[in-house]
Each structure stands twice: as structure tokens, then as C-alpha cells.
Amino acid sequence: MSSCAARHSKRCGGWRYRIVNTSPSSSAQEARRALGGRLRDLRKDAGLTIRQLGEATGQHYTRVSKIENGVQPPADHDIREWCRVCNAVEDIPDLIASLRAVDSAYLEFRRQSRAGMKRVLGAHTQKRYEQTQVFRIYEHNVIPGLFQTAEYTAAMLSFWIDFLGTPNDVDDAVAVRMERQRILQRGGKRFVTVLEEQALRTWFGTAETQAGQLGRLLELMALPNISLGIIPLMVERQAVASAGFWIFDDDLVALETPTASIQVTQPAECHMYARMFEVLKGAAVYGRDARGLIIKALDEL
Template identity: 80%
Template sequence: MNTSPSSSAQEARRALGGRLRDLRKDAGLTGRELARATGQHFTRVSKIENGVQQPSDDDIRAWCRACSADDQIADLLATLRVVDAAYIEFRRESRAGMKRVLGAHTQKRYEQTRVFRIYEHNVIPGLLQTAEYSAAMLAFWVKFLGTTNDIEEAVAVRMERQRILQRGGKRFVIVIEEQALRTWFGDAEVQAGQLGRLLELMALPNISLGIIPLMTERECVASTGFWIFDDELVALETPTASIQVTQPAEVLLYARMFEVLRGAAVYGKTAREIVVRVLGELDR
């Protein structure tokens, strides 16, 4: 079930308030005592804890200091920053076309990131897609979102972004499920071209591409694909929204998940053999 961005922000405010309430209780303070320690009215403390009112940066700092929990300030401030910005509605962005969806909120992040960690379970990551594969995939989203049909422009944005693969000082650590190799967008010719492109990119020294084989023993299965930009941000997508995670503790959890998934993948010659095998099956 998809939750609307406005209700998601409300839930995030309540969750933040709940964390602040827990800090207060762990410190053995009543609401009135915390209010006196932070110089605010006790009713505001209640509103913040119940998600009715959003705290400021200074509120967070004062709250943590009053509760002797200075080590929680960074995490709570990061949470505060994404309470109202965690969800970016695709439908709102797509009114200007798929070019806007693909280009919004991302270009600067791509330029700044030095290490990309990418996991996808049923699609080839955009940075590795051919123009034909990308166009076939985007055709569905144009219909689904009811957006302007600007697929050619959107594909051009994606192809231009791929120039970053050749840029020095950047590393791409990518893990995909074998199922992603077997999910078709377009016809067999489009799929063959995409698999051939993967084989080319696997030879680049700054790209590590691991493939988790079908029917293999593994510790976990991720519920969705996700991208980690350095250790600062995680991006993942639902059918209607792009979610950005910046809270350090949560980013760390995604990084841990990525390492577990990475451990189930095969690399080098073995990974190439899987791609070649799937490519050979296209003619059957």
C-alpha cells in the first residue's frame, strides 16, 4: 500500500516526536521538567512529542542536552531534515514529463558522489541501461503516470548521465539479481543489446558488478532496490514516490544490507558466464 507524501510526513513527525519522548523518559524527566530545562511551555513539549508541532534545530539540540543525550543530536537533526522532504511525488514531477522525473533532485548528487553502491532486483540500473532498453521501460511509466510523452528527451537525460561512468575518482559497486537479466523491456533484440552492454561495462576498472544467481543459498532478500550515495544518502523508489533516507543510523543499516547481498553475488568470470548464458537463451 502506498501512503501519500502528506500523510507520510505526518507519520514521520509522530515518529520523531516518539523518539524525543523516549529520550525524555529515559532521562527521568516529566514534560514540565523538560520544558523548564529547555525554556519552553510544557504544552509545546506535548505537541512536539505527539507530532502536532515540528521541532526546530535548536529544539533538538536543547532537548538532547537536557536529557544528556548529545550523541543523538546528529541522527535527530538528520531525521528532522527529511520529515517533510522524504517523499518526492513522481506524479507531481511527471506533470513536466519523464525528463523532469529523471533529472530532478539527482544531478548534483551524482556529481558529488565518489562511491555508488547500487542494488537492483528486477531491472538493470539506469546507469548501465542502453537507450533502447531505457525507452522500452519508460514507455510503461508514461502510461502509468499519465505524463507527457517525452521519452526521447528522458532517454537523452539518462544517456548523458552515464558519462559519469567514465569520470575519474568515482567507483561503482553494483549488485543485481539474475532475475534482472531475465526481465524483458522491449523485444529480444533490445534485451540482447542490453546484456551485451553489461558485458562491456563489466570490463571497466571502476565498476564492480556482482550477480546473485537464481536458486542459490543466501542470508537475505531485499524488499526493493536501493542506491547508496557515499555514506550520506540512500534513494529507493516505490511506484508513486522517490524516497530519500539521510538519517545516519538508517543509512548504515542499508550499507549493512548491501554487504550481505554483496556476499551472495558472484563476480568476474563467473558473473560474465551468467550473462552469456542468459544471452544465449534469448534465441530459444
């Protein structure tokens, strides 16, 4: 889980990204208004009034106004007709992806976790893991769940169970995470991972727990389907990302805040995260140099 929660649009090192606040209903409303704003811009760029667009798309002008102001969501058909009339057919995939994300992209941890952390980690995401062929993972202060030892996972989840006030099902939650790690051995999947050196030095549990986790990273580096790069603490770099993120193939980006999971499905925005990932990779070291950073952290324990 990361620690980035903000309003709709921010900039970080020239990288524009979208995140939402911590109220599910308000976040959906903000996303709906943003979608309406994009449709309004298309209409204005086409030189059409609200009435003219309504007549051309077969809907009342008041409905056009409600869609543009985020009061009423459009349907897929509305977006297709809107783009056709505005000569912006190429924008249809991005806009429809945004529409489908409005009410489903923001999943509140506290609501899910009433049934325990097993639900937060659980089976509803398993299908995505099974389907994904290439995982691109960036974490700045924690070891990715797929690479965690059981002891490290238990120590980390114990904090979140207490923080979120969820039922203490840490053993079941750890079992879910350990079972998911089976995909690391599955053929046809690649895991391209970039960690900040700080992730090696963030302790969960005892020194023994941390040492076991670092040893686990050294073992995983030997697997042919895992690429592990580490960005040293003191290195010249082009960009810093303010939150960890996972890219599942090319069609989903997932981020986590202390209170929510955010999913990005808009193609143009997913592409932006992929670009950021490539920039971060450029600052990382690999192979012997990466192993050296892990061994150094182990020695300092």
C-alpha cells in the same frame, strides 16, 4: 522503479527499514510522529516529565507535548537542547537528519511527472551524482539506469509514461539518462553494483533490446571502476531485500516505488542499508562466473 510501498516500519530477514506510504502529506506526518516518539523516549529514559523538560529547555510544556505527538515540528535548536537535558548528545546528528527529512524525503512521482519523465529523471538529481564518489547499487528486477542502453530505457519509460499518465517526452527523458552515464567514464568515481539474476531476465521491449542490454553489461564489466556482482537465482543466501536501493557515498540512500522516491539521510539508517548491501554482496558471484550468468541469459534469448 521498484515495487515496495508500505507503512512506517517493517522487518525483512531481521533487517529493519523505514518506508512511507503514497500520500506526501500523510507520509510527512508519519515521519513527524516518529521523530516525536523518539524525543519522547529520550525524555522518559531521562526520568523527566513533560513539564520538567519544558522548564529545562525554556519552552511551554504544551509545546513539548505537541512536538512529541507530531503536531508541531521541532527546530534544530529544540533538538540540541532536548538531547543536552536528556544526556543524549550523541543522538543529535541522527535526530536533526530525521527532522530535515520529514518534509523533503518523499517526492511524489505523479506531481513531478506532470512536466514529463524528463523532470522525474532530471537535473535536480544531477548535483548528487556529480558529488558522489562511491555508488553502491542494488537492483533486484531491473538494470540500473547508469548501465542501461537507450533502447532499454525507452522501453521501460514508455510503460511508466502510460502508467502515470504523464506527457510523452520519452526521447528527452532517454537523452537525460544517456547524458548522466558520462559519469561512468569520469575519474575518481567507483560503482559497486549487485544485481539479482532476475534483473537479467526481466524484459523491456523486444528480444533484440534485451540482448543489446545484456551485451552492454558485458562491456561495462571491463571498466576498472565498475564492480558487478550477480546473485544467482538458486543459491543459498543470508538475506533478501524487498526493494532496490542506491547508496550515495555514506550519507544518502534512495529507493523508488511505483509512485514515489524515498530518500533516507539519517546516519544510523544509512548505515543499516550499507550493512545490508554487504550481506547481499556475499551471495553474489563476480568475474568469470558473473559473465557466465549474463551469457547464459543471452543464449536463452
